Amino acid sequence: MKKKAHSVFAALVFFVFLAFIVVGRAEAFCVYNKSNKKVCVKQTSGGKSRLSDYYAYLNPGESGCCNWKNKDCNKSGHRDQWLSFQVDEYDPYFGRQACINLICNIDIRAGGWLVIYDDRCEAGF
8 A cells, every 4th residue: 555655646746747847937027126116117018908908016126927828918919029118116295196207118028027227127038
């Protein structure tokens, strides 16, 4: 009985390991706020509609992602599709119009990433 249990356990470990290899890495664009400011990140093109485009308020050190297969964030459904973003500094003093002081307008791939710094943005794939 012990030999059978060991065989079942070994098979289970093998299949879990195989699943990790087959699945691979997550396929999403991610936005990382490495600035010292709260920011507003607004997708300006490439999404399904203005109502469903990616939009986030990110505090310093926070990040947000959207899977490139999600048609709300990437209407084409292709990993290498270009998407456009606008990043502004958040200022609560201005109430509903709190996204002011443009940091950058930038294009990234749907399977890529965007890093926000205090004075600039960088993108990669």
